[in-house]
Each structure stands twice: as structure tokens, then as C-alpha cells.
Amino acid sequence: MNGKATGSTTLSTLRGKISFIDLVQSAGLLAVILFGGLIMSFMSPVFATMRNIENVLQSATIIAVVAIGQTFVILVAGIDLSVASVLVLSSVLSVGLVNFYDWPPELGILAAICVGMAFGLVNGLAVTKLKIPPLIATLAAMTIGRGLAFIFSGGTNIAPVPKIFVDLQYSRILGIPSVILLTLFLAIVAQIVLSRTKFGRSVYATGGNPLAARLAGINTERVIITCFVISGMMSAIAGLLITARFEAGAATAAQGMELAVIAAVVIGGVSLFGGEGNMGGMLLGVILLGLVQNAVNLLNVPPNWDSVVSGLVIAAAAALDVYRRNYLESGMRKKVVSTKTSKPEKQK
Template sequence: MTMENTQASSLAPAGQAGLQGLRGRLSFIDLMQSVGLLGVILLGGAVMSVLSPVFATTRNIENVLQSATIIAVVAIGQTFVILVAGIDLSVASVLVLSSVLSVGLVQFQGLSPEIGVVVALAAGVGIGLINGLAVTKLRIPALIATLATMTIARGLAYIYSGGTNIAPVPRFFVDFQAARILGIPAVIVLTLVLAVIAQIVLSRTSFGRSIYATGGNPLAARLAGIKTERVIVLAFMISGLMSAIAGLLITARFEAGAATAAQGLELAVIAAVVIGGVSLFGGEGNIGSMLLGVVLLGLVQNAVNLLNVPPNWDSVVSGLVIAAAASLDVYRRNYLEAGMRRKVIATKSARTPKT
């Protein structure tokens, strides 16, 4: 056993109780943030119901939720990356590349639709692997590494498709888009299933605990025996997979390999994740709150459309919401959580017998 591991092992029991108390307090903050987001959504929905009679209709609400599914699926993967204190700007480009491959391999190469789907998903995982290795092995900042793959993947999608959407799509895309499960659109059900799986992974598995530990304190995670580089690579691969799945969903929605879609989607995804309380500093957040962030962002965009606000104001309003969420994140980390840590340390010191 190395000296570092010996030191980490000796310090672990001493801080166990304090850390558990701190986690409990931070979980309470997360709960309050989720409740606050839900309150804002309900209040905004009530206001919009008064301002626009169309808002509360079943059709409009269903459209809002279906539109939000694409962002939600990509945001699930982005959450894993941000939890390890990274960022993935390539998500929209991976989505587009997956979309054109899933249709183009059938139309141009004559492959079966099943192989097209598998290759599309594999492309997303592969780009995620490249991103993860670039960050961990080459030590390239995630912002730069994923900016490069964003440009490359989008370029490959344009080259392969000739810069146009590819149609028609295999029949199962059309059938899936029209399908309902217990009266709920299948795309919404799939999104919820993916979200539940992601939350179980993060909250109930050793890999999930490693994700939080790596993002919260990489050095302590390494001293505890966590292979942080492997965790980071897997987080980027999950992000690539989720982006590829979203590419299949957008293919079903548009009934075409969407070569020109998802412009600026990466910013909307990051906004939704941040609004949902996932800390940009890593190590904090959960899928449930993130989904509320997606819904709130969708509500804002829907309100702008229903109220006939000029299109450019959509970006202004979304930007203000992002700025407010980021400011809240900084305030929570720099003041609330720092204060709680000091309180835990002070309480522990007071209970320690003096010699």
C-alpha cells in the first residue's frame, strides 16, 4: 500500500460522520431546488393559461413535452459529463451524424435498418470515446476537445448527406413516432425510461458514486482507489450514446435523416442541465431536477411562441434564464455549501475531546 493510500485510509474513518452529515444537508438543498423549480413551472403554467387559451390544451402540452424529449435525452448524457466536471459541445453534431447514418446506410449502402441503427449508435459511442481519451490521455481541456469533435462530426454528416436531409426513412421510425403506450406518446415514455435508468445508475451503483466522487474531488477519488480517468471516459461515452439515441428520435420526428437539424442544440442542452441544478463545477445534481430544467426551458420557449414575441427575444429570455441558473449555482457552492462545510467541521471539532 502506498503512503497516499495509507494516509487516505487513516483519514476516512475520522471524516465519515461529518461527510454523511454534509451529504444530508446538501441533499436537502437539492430537494429544495427541485421543489423550487416545480413551483416556478406550475406558476408559469398558471400565468400562461391566463395569457393564452391555447397553452393548457392537451395538444399544446403534448407538443411541448414531445419537443422537450430530444433535449432531455441529450441532457441525460450531458449530465454525466458535467457531473465529472466536464463539458460536451459535440452532442448536437453527434445527433446529426447518427441521424443521417441511420437513414443513409439504408438508402445509399443498402444495409438493413437494424444495422443502420446499430452503426449510428456505435458512432455516438465512438465519438464519446475519442472525447474521453482526448481529455484524459492527451490532457486537452474538454471544451477544446469536444469543440473539435463537434466540428468534425458535423462536417462528416454534411459530407455523407450532401448537406441535405435524407428520406424516406425506414418504416419503423414512422411507426415509433406514431406509437402510444397507455395513451402517452412512445417517445415520451422512452425518455422517461432512459431518465429512470440514468438516475438508478447514478444513485444506486458504485459507478454512479464514482461519478460524483470524481467530479466533486478528483484527488480524493484517486486516493480512495477510484480510476477517475476510466470514469471520465465512460461519462463521455454515455453522452455520445444518448446523443445518438436522440438522433434516432429526431429522425423519427422529421421522417428524414436530419442533416441540417439541431443548430445550437448543445447550448440549449447545457442550459437545461444548469437550470436543473447540475453544478458546472461537478459532483452535484440529479436526473430528476435536470428534467425539471428541461421542462422549464421548454415552457419558456413555448410561451415566447404563443405570445408572438419576436424570435430574437427567444434567445434573450433563454440567456437570462441561463444566467440566473448559473448565478444560483455559484451562490450555492460559494456560500451555502461552504457555510455548511464550516458548520460540520466546527461541530466535529466541538465534539472531539481535548487532550
Template sequence: MADRVPQSSGLSALRGRISFIDLMQSLGLMVIILLGSLIMTAMSPVFATVRNIENVLQSATIIAVVAIGQTFVILVAGIDLSVASVLVLSSVLAVGLVQFQGLSPEIAIILALCAGLGIGLVNGLAVTKLRIPPLIATLATMTIGRGMAYIYSGGTNIAPVPRIFIDLQASRFLGVPGVIVLTLVLAALAQIVLSRTQFGRSVYATGGNPLAARLAGIKTERVVIAAFMISGLMSAIAGLLITARFEAGAATAAQGLELAVIAAVVIGGVSLFGGEGNIGSMLLGVLLLGLVQNAVNLLNVPPNWDSVVSGLVIAAAAALDVYRRSYLEAGMRKKVIAKAAKSTPKTS
């Protein structure tokens, strides 16, 4: 009788090859970013300056932080359109509670973050308990949240901001702006949660196959609620960052941010169908989108065309995700499975 080869060896080969596919996708984004940067350097002498690069990265931090939370929601096969509304509500509360109610900046910031968590909880409960589709549930909270921010602020930005926000924007760590360092820390923590914890594995399982996840004992509703709460919290943190950047409670900011965030997440390889993607590749998607927006500004593209370009990028990202999932990854995974099967000797 031939020696029996453990079945796990074939599965290990399969996982390794699929990880290789994900790696190649990230490398592809890096190549696109590099080529785009070289082209822009040739077209605009301003592009490669330290000041412009730092400006691109700082602007990208807002989208990146929101995108971290959106990644969790999309991984469980959801969508969160309320992120921009949570951002502005958090921003006006963080300043307004100090200006109007006389609270300390620290308490105001905590309450602003709690507002984000609360809206995330409402979204999660609406999706899991009321069975409202995520698109509709978060569209409702998007409208309500923006309306609450306008009512509270009177429809205008609130200034001046507490000193803590000015210090945050001016802070540096080893020469790197503090907001960029904070964004990278949040991204690293999110990646650790997704790749190294039971909750992270539950997120992927819930988005990939919710029925199988439930049969495996995963509390999928709790996972979905937690994903929406993480999205709300990250959006609230982004609201604090935009407050520091604009030095005002930004009631009128972040128009259309939710679409830019979704585009960045999908460009970064997080599947709209759920269960696939990681934070590292998502950050590359954010960076690529930031470079596109920066190129539009440097090349003096008319403002109306800016929206057209952003829309085309979003459409291309969605089409790429469908193509990648339906054709490329399906074909590559079939080849991987076939090779893994051949590498496993038959038992006699």
C-alpha cells in the first residue's frame, strides 16, 4: 500500500497558490502606481516635489481611514453609504460640543466617536434584524446623518477648533506627518484583526458563504453588526482627522466621499461579493485613486470633468471586480485545484 499523504498538504498548496494570486494583484497595482507616477513626473514638474507628495498622502489619509471600515463591511458582502455623513457628524460634534455645550475637548471627541459607533450599530441592526438591504439601510442613515450635521451646525462649518486638533495636524513622527502615521497604525491593526484573529476569519467566512459559516457555528449576524460598527468608528475617526486638516467642524465637507471610498476599496482588490481582499492591497487602491485625483488637479482639468473622471474610475473598478471574480480568479483557481489534486498521490 502506498503511503497515505495527508489531505492537508493539498489544501496547503492550494492556499499558497491563492496567496500568490493575491500577491500578484498587489504587485500589479504597484506597477500601475509607479508607471503613473513616472508619467505625471514628466508632465508636471510639481508632481514629484516633496510638498505635493506629502499633500497627496495627507489627503489620502481621510479616504484610507474610512476605507478601512468600509473594507470590513464589504468583506461581509455589505455596503455602507453612510460613511461620509458619519464623518461630518463626528466633525461638527467634536467642535460643536466644545463651542456650544462647553464640554472638554476630550469628552467631545469621545462622544463624536460614540456617534459613529451608534450609527454603525443602527446600520447593522437594520440589515440583520429588519432584513433591510444594506444599500437601502445605509442610504437612509446617510441622509439622516447629513441632515443631523446640518441641523446641529446651522449648515456652516464650526470654528475655531480646540488646540488638540491643531497639534494633531502639526505633529510629526520621525519627520512623517502624524496623521499619516496614525493611518498606517490603524491599517496595521485592521490587518492583524483580519488575518490573525477568530473574528477576522469569521468576517471572511460570513462574506464568502454565510450559510456555511452559520453551519460552522459562526454568529454571522453578530459579525455583520460588528463590521458596520467598525465602519462607523473609522468614519468618526476620519471626521476628527478632517477637522484637524480644515481647522473647523466640517459640516459641508466630504460630498461624494462614500463613492470614492468604495472605488478605492474595490480597486484595491476587495470583492464587492464579499469574502475576498485585504487591507494592504486596499491601501494601494486608495493611493492610486489619490494619485488620479492629484493628476486631475495638476493638469488643470475643468471641475466638471473631475466628477466625470471619478465616475469612470468607479465604473472601471466595479467592472474589474466582476471580471476578476467571474473569469480570472475562477480560471486560476481551477488550475490550482487541478494541480493540487495531481500532487496528491492516490491510495491503494
């Protein structure tokens, strides 16, 4: 057990210095995005227009914000299926508390974010204290969250939205939509947390090898709980963005978004096994998934085939993750071992 932990830690340290696989992954994704965009520009005259590109990016911001939180959870080898339900619950609360109970818009927004964090806290406690598998714990939260959203909204759209949402949707800074800049800001902050803080190092350690992390003095349960809380908070923020985009709080929104988010995160190089990935790759995964969905719409693919294409993308992402872990990293491990064994011989 200790030998395994040591080997894992050595590999993790090496990857932290050179990040070769991460660079290859990101370069490959960028090449696919550019090549796919070039093909689509010939297949559809609408694709390369500024209006369409801006629409793709604005639509991607919602998935990207949710994916930021999901990345933290997957990095600790967890999964959060409740993200879409927390999103819609946040959406209907932020509008409903204002329209039904005359709350100030700022207080309604704060309450919605707090509810999202509360869902994350409950998920984290269920996983760490009750030892419920993340899939089951968050599946229960997914059902509860969506049900509460329907109960609160009565199954109908809640409108009108406060002016703060309209301003968020249509405001621009230097000609760039504010929602896009907000998403980039959140992703940059998240990456700084992961790469420059003690908590970030603890996240990677917990996901990469929980036993070694505990032996190193890391409170892995606290790290896991915090990651679920971050996921709940990001889902709630995404709920505010979708409210601004649709100008209504709707419990029926974001159906199946949890699968799209997981696909985007894994496509972006975040391993389902935990301990590997970054926000830059995740954003590329979100953009690629957004381009696929946009291409399906522009090419007038029937709705049923839209689901098939999305399913194939998810399957390809999972297969890529398994390949990366089983083949690419095993090759790197052999290189690390051979390097370590060759050094004593040189000294002799």
C-alpha cells in the first residue's frame, strides 16, 4: 500500500512540473475545435458569423459555470448529479422570492446561492459521514431539488425577473458580454485556487491517492465536503445566469444538463478517477461540446438524433479518459521507474 502511494505521489509531482499529457490533451482539443469550426464554416454560412459565435459562447457560459464546480468534485474522485436540479431551484427561488414575497432582489439572489451551497454541504456529508456512494447521494439530491423547484414554482415559469438579471444579460464590457467575462473570471479564480493554494494541492492529493493524503495529514473528508459545497454554489450561480438568459425562473429548464456537464469536464481532460485535470482544459471541453450542439442545430438534425450525438460524445469522453489513464500514464510511470533505477547505476 505504501509503495503504491509513493509511486503515485512521485508521478503526480513529475506531472505537476512538466504537465506533458495535459499539454497534449489541450493542444488536441484546440486542434479539433479549430478543424471542426473550419468544416462547419463551409457547411453552414451562419456558423462563422459573429452573432452565432457569440450565441454559442453565451450558451456555453451556463454549462461552464456548472462545470467549474463539477471539476472540483471529479478531482476528488466524486460525481455530482444534482447540479441541474440545484440550478433550476436557484433560478425559481431568485425570482420567486422577489415576486411572491417582496424580497429585495439582492437578498433573493443571496438566498438562492446559500440554498445551492446547502445542497452541496448535504451531499458532502452524505458521502463522507454516511459513506453513501456519490452517485447515489447526488441522485437523491437531484430528485429532491427538482421536486422542490416544481413545488415552489407550481410547475410554471416565474416572471418578470428583477432588472438586475436583465442588466446582467445585456450588459457589455469593452464590447464583450458580461456573462462571458464573469465565466472567465470564475474559471481563473478556480484555477488559481487549484494551482496556487494549499487547498488546491489537497484536492489533487485526495483524488489521486486518498490514503497517501491522509498519511500526509490532509483532512480528506473536509476537502471532499468543500468540493461539493463549491459545486452547489457554482450550480446556483449558473441558475442566476440561466434566469437572466431566459428572463424567467423555470423548473423545467436544464433537463439532462448534468450529463452534458460531466461530458464537458471529462472531454477537457479531468479524469473520472480523480486527481488530474485543470480549468483550462475543462473550458476547451465546454467549447467543443457547445460547437457540437450548435452544429447539430444548424444542420437541422432531428431532435432524437441530437440525443444520440450527445450520448456518443459522452461515451467517447469516457473512453478517452480510460485510455489516457491505462495507457498514457502507465507509459509515464515506466519512464519514472526507469529513471529512478538508472540513477544509482550512474553513481556507481
